[in-house]
Amino acid sequence: MKLMTKLTTAVAGAAIMASAAYADGHATTVLRIQTHFSPETLSGQMAAEFIDDIQTMSNGEIQIEMFYSGSVVKAAETFDAAATGILDCDMTGGAYQTGKNPAFQFAGDLLGGYTNPYQQLAWMLHAGGREAVNELYNGYDMEFVGWWIPGPESLASTKPIASVADFEGWKFRSPPGLATLVFSEMGASPIVMDFNEIFTALETGIIDGADAANLTNNVGLGLYDIVEHTNYPGFHSMPADHLACRKDIWDEMPEHHKRIMTVGMEALALKNATANEVKNAETAVTLRAQGVNLYEWPEEELAKYRAAVKSGWTAFATTPEAEALLASHISFLTQMGLMK
Known part of the structure; x- marks a missing residue:
């Protein structure tokens, strides 16, 4: 009982600290x-720019203490750490929370449903996506602030990955959620692990490859110092990284602070998507020159992957919230001519 009282007091104290007042x-x-x-990654650098932007736009009224590389808790635990007061906000991604509700998968990554960040951001901004995602998050005492999407990811591998057949027996680092189901169906062996464990796991041969990030961020993680096979352009995944804050903290913030945070995320999303598009193209040239093999998948192989993903969507949408989010995405994709 004493421990619970101390924890409750600590959380309450954190809430007070998160929203205080100047003497004036x-x-x-x-x-x-x-x-x-x-x-060191491009996304890490852009997160730092976002912090500088909102602190400057608020004239110092918003102050951020940022923790990088999952330094407080593991990436998948960040959401809960924010919800319970260990942190205030989570800047990882919704797909880490699929264990709570598979709907979180459709609040982060459709595994190839969208081909570029602008399409997925359009669903969020113009097709009711923001409200739908926030309704899900509010059920877990969190507020969805916005997305920033680096673009399609590239797999990193010690073996060739030029077709679906190459996934047979391929041991790789996978995020939790739908990816484990889809890749297992194609014969791969997904192993869920944190970002900061990937390099050592590749180096020691525990895994053959990794579903980690796009080309540029993979370079920042040091993956191509070990592996010499990847794919570009990416197709298999395009996770939306989010900013989500504990709901009581968000509700207590002044309206102009909320607006600065929301608009700051929209600015980050545009800057992030465009910067990664340029950087990935430059990185592809550099990696080829270094002897890394970049595979561009032919349409017939992409069709096999998409078939597995569509089957996975249906199998994964096992709750009313997941069904509703998936239906919203499919409606928008169909409306935009991106899906039949």
């Missing part, structure tokens, strides 16, 4: 945020 009457918001990205 101006409100201040102090937030502790964790991202799974390292500060």
Whole structure:
């Protein structure tokens, strides 16, 4: 009982710290945020830019303490750490929370449903996606603030990955959720592990490859120092990294702070998508020159992958929330002519 009282007091104290007031009457918001990205990656650098933007736009009224590389808790535990007061906000991704509800998969990554970040952001901004995702998050005492999407990811491998057949027996680092189901169906052996464990697992041969990030962020993780096979352009996954904050903290923030955070995320999303598009093209040239094999999958192989994904969608949407989110995505994809 004493331990529970101390924990409750600590959480309450954190809430007070997160929303205080200056002596001159101006409100201040102090937030502790964790991202799974390292500060050396392009995404880590852009997270730092986002912090500078919102602190500057708020004239210092918003202050951020950022924790990189899952330094407080593991990436998959960040959401709960924010919801319970260990942190204030989570800057990882919804797909890490599929164990709570498979709907979180459709609040983060459709595994190839969208071909570029702009399509997926359009669903969020113009097709009711923001409200649908936030309804899911509110059920877990969190507020969805926004997405930033680096673009299609590239697999990293010690073996060739030029076709679906190459996935047979392929041991790889996988995020939790739908990816484990889809790749298992294609003969691969997914192993869920944290970002900061990938390099050592590849180096020691525990895994043959990794579903980690796009070309540029894979370079930042040091993966191509070990492996010499990858695919580009990416097709298998395009996770939306989110910013989500504990709901009581968000509700107590002044309206102009909420607006700065929301618009700041929209600015980050555009800057992030465009920067990664340029950087990935440049990185592809560099990797080829270094002797890394970049495989561009032919249409017939992509069709096999898409068939597995569509089957996986139906199998994974096992709750009313998941069914509703998936139906919303499919409706938008069909409306835009991206899916028949």
